[in-house]
Amino acid sequence: MLKKLTSTTAAAALSLSMVAGGVQAGDTVDAVMDQGYVQCGVNTSLPGFASSASGSWEGLDVDVCRAVAAAMFGDSEAVQYTPLTAAQRFTALQSGEIDVLSRVTTWTLTRDTSLGLNFAGVNYYDGQGFLVRKDLGVTSATQLDGAAVCVEPGTTTELNLADYFRANDMEFEPVVIENTTEVTSAFFSGRCDVYTTDRGGLASARMVSAENPDDYVVLPEVISKEPLGPVVRHGDDEWLDIVKWSLVAMIEAEEYGITSENVDDMLDSTNPGIQRFLGVTPGMGEALGLEEDWAYNIIKQVGNYGEAYDRNVTEKLGLDRGLNALWTDGGLMYAYPVR
Amino acid sequence: MDSKHPSDASRPLMALLYDKTVRSIIYQVLVFGGVFFLGWYLVSNVQTNLDEQNIATGFGFLDREASFGISESVIAYSPESNYGRALLVGILNTIKVSLTGIILASIIGTLIGIGLVSKNWLVRFIGKTYIDVFRNVPLLLQLFFWYALITNGLPGVRQALNPLPGTFLTNRGLYLPIPADNPAWFWVFIAFIVGIIGAFVLRKWSFKRLEATGQVFPHLSVGLGIVVGLPILTWLLFGAPIEMNVPALQGFNFQGGLNMSPEFFTLLLGLTVYTATYIAEVVRSGIQSVPKGQSEASTSLGLKPSWTMRLIVLPQALRVIIPPLTNQYLNLTKNSSLAVAIGYPELVSISNTTMNQTGQAVEGVAIFMTVYLGISLLISLFMNWYNKRMALVER
Structure with missing residues (x-):
């Protein structure tokens, strides 16, 4: 449970470690060896x-x-x-x-x-894609105007998503949840119409987290380059x-x-x-x-x-x-x- | 003698050291110097480490385009807005959920608190069970529970529940019809404000009259009449517009009307239910702190039971209630940061995203710590002022 809160903790830890000497550049190899x-x-x-x-x-x-x-x-x-x-x-x-x-x-x-x-x-x-329920009848990302989109915060995905909808003059409602498990469960429960992340991640969500992978389809559009x-x-x-x-x-x-x-x-x-x-x-x-x-x-x-x-x-x-x-x-x- | 004071020159120095004032000044200088040095050391260390790792510093990022979306906002926001505005959206969302939560938790908490001292066994039992259950489960778990209940338990938009005409309940939130745009509503709102001010003026006047003549004026019911009646009258004057903006399924979601998102609702529910348990206990202890003799004396003077509560017990109980109540309000506000787990875009959630996109964690943490401190101090200031007003006036 606490994992979800630790980004704040990590940020605080960063501030702290920055304060208390922190990590010296250059000596990770020695530290790892030790x-x-x-x-x-x-x-x-x-x-x-x-x-x-x-x-x-x-x-x-x-x-x-x-x-x-x-x-x-x-x-x-x-x-x-x-x-x-x-x-x-x-x-x-x-x-x-x-x-x-x-x-x-x-x-x-x-x-x-x-x-x-x-x-x-x-x-x-990789490249970013969209995962939707098949029975929504959507065949292209350009039909997603007004959709609720599940996305993880702090990712390039989040930024590409905003860019893509802006470029295509469409609206969307972001549902931003930090934990991967929570965000996919929000999508599969129907809180969002679309789940977006890199296509590798979409395949992972569809194959592993979905009750029935055949109910879902990855849309053909690849909207970004993700090395x-x-x-x-x-x-x-x-x-x-x-x-x-x-x-x-x-x-x-x-x-x-x-x-x-x-x-x-x-x-x-x-x-x-x-x-x-x-x-x-x-x-x-x-x-x-x-x-x-x-x-x-x-x-x-x-x-x-x-x-x-x-x-x-x-x-x-x-x-x-x-x-x-x-x-x-x-x-x-x-x-x-x-x- | 000479052995006691080894040299003439050192004698005044030693005397100075033993001087109470001088010594306290020396201590203060030492402590201040230590704190100052520590602060300087920390700041310069942060600077060096950030430089070494080539991490950007400063608040310049606030002007840069945020380019991420935010699901709900009380002010206009789009991905083209800058980070400063994104953070402002977060601050306002925090204030929105905290204020609503404080009001609801106070109402529910007070009702349950009164229930706890009720003579009815069943009412007491329900109140106690409620407190035992919700006070002893961590708030974060409660949030997960409510959120899962809403997103998994409620139907999707196409099978939306329709409990009242125009009202839809789905796992995308609650959609309510609101009055369609009409200038009348603006004036109704103005009338409402005027009504509230009028009620206060009436209350003051009735107290003055009571002290001067001893005659009682029913200022509560008349005041309520003004607050409710004035807006209705205005509405009628404008021809009683009844056109409503009803939410309708359009594309993926309901459009129009008022939408309360599941994230906001979950957080509000969690904060309210959790904090109300503490407030109930605060209210109960406040009421029980008023000696029984006070209400007995009031009854023997012939005051109605409702007057006894309102004029004798509550004013005395409030003096006990307000300080711990302030704590609960502060807790509720700070607990709203747990929203990060369920995706309500409040300050911490947006700060996290900002820190992640810009890499400037030190600045991000500094901003949200300052904001929470500011909000908390404001609440404290207000509650202290209220506490002073309610305090026993010594004559």
Whole structure:
């Protein structure tokens, strides 16, 4: 229950920690090493991306946290999760309550600059859509004039929604509820005609929270670009590097065709690129300030990006790769060279 | 002697140290200096940390476009408005729900409080049960309960309940018909205000006459007649317009009429029901604090029971009631911030969104703390003034 109120608390905590010395930029790596685990901010409940319904945390966003832990400690379980609402997440990161935020967060200019954050990359390319009941008879978002729209506060979604209705000269009644579970239950109870968030989130709500998924339909319009990725504090370059390259390693592994199954065999590969990547030829780990088997540990324990996607998004939400396919398959996932 | 005062130069200094006034000044300077230093340290630390993390500072964001929607507002607001206006909407929504809540909680609380000292066993029992149930469940849980009850229990707009003609009850809120636009209503409102002022003047005059001649004037019933009668007369003078603005299903929702959103209704219900339990106890203790001899004496003088209550018991009880009542009003106002959980756009909810979009948490928290402090101080000021007016006048 208290979770809903903690954005205020987090804000107060931020003010307090700012006051009492706060987090010094630059020493997150040391602090994480000392505490022995990664404190990772994730969604309260968004099956496919972050959910603890099965007893342990799983999801595409959770896998980013696990990859960072695997790279740092050789143990993908060395993660403590902090479930956060959209409105709480940045204060939690700014105040040092978490080390990395992996919570379907859209990369935007203001967040990258005036919010004092840095994005470490993109782990899911998404776009905002609308979910409605089928029996409403709506087939296009342009027919939504006058609708009551459920939306989470403090998101780009909330802003895009206002922009979209403004641009199309339509009215709407926002129903703004902070907790994901509460806002979806308000939608399914009929408080709103429309639920809007990123299409990945809509699929999650429809497949997992709806009593009968076939009663609902996602409208065809995609009204925004939502590159979602892990975020760290500004001014902490070593830590940014580790998070960034942990994510890249998952994509790189898929490009090389290395999976959690065959990674041990791949250690014998004669490909110099793979040898460098897996630490057979040393150098990459040292450059990051990590052990040489950092990428091996990520692949062995978490899997490559494709495995993580299939396990979480395809199986749970029934979404195909789309924009998130490798660039070689016509998608946008493109690993920077590990060398 | 010399051993006691080691040197001549130090003697006045030591004497000064033992001087009561000097010592108290030294203490005050030390405390003030300490507080000042602490404040300076905190402020400069915040500044440094914000700079280091490259977080924007200052109140410049208030002029920037908010670009998020707000569901209900007493003033004109659109996503084109700036953050300052968005926060103002939040402040006004907080005041709206707090004021309505205070009035309703006072009425319900007083009724139940009187019920608690009733001679009727059933009335006492109902009052006690009500207090036991609603005082002992956390307010936040009550809000979730009411909200779930409204959104899940009530039908959707297409199957809206229609208890009275033109009135619709749905999980999107309560829709009421209101009188259609007509200049008459403006004058009816003016007449109502004039009526209230007239009733007060009448009351003053009747008291004066009572003191001068001893004759009783029924100022309550005549006053009520003025307050109700004057607007009705005005309405008739304007040709008694009866055209109503009835809500009608149009597109996704009902349009027209007056809409009370489920979020506002939930919050108002939760705050009222919860605070009324405390007010009931305050009222009960106030009534019981008046010695029995007072009402007995009044009865033996031949005063009617209603007069005994109004003229003897209540004025004395009020002196006991007002200070704790002020606390409850302040609590209700502050508790309205729990609305953030159910999505009523009050100050904290809008501040949260603003902080999240701008990243300026320190400023956001500062703003809403200042506003709550301001509202609370205003309530205290008003209640203190009222308390003074009601206090026993020593002659």
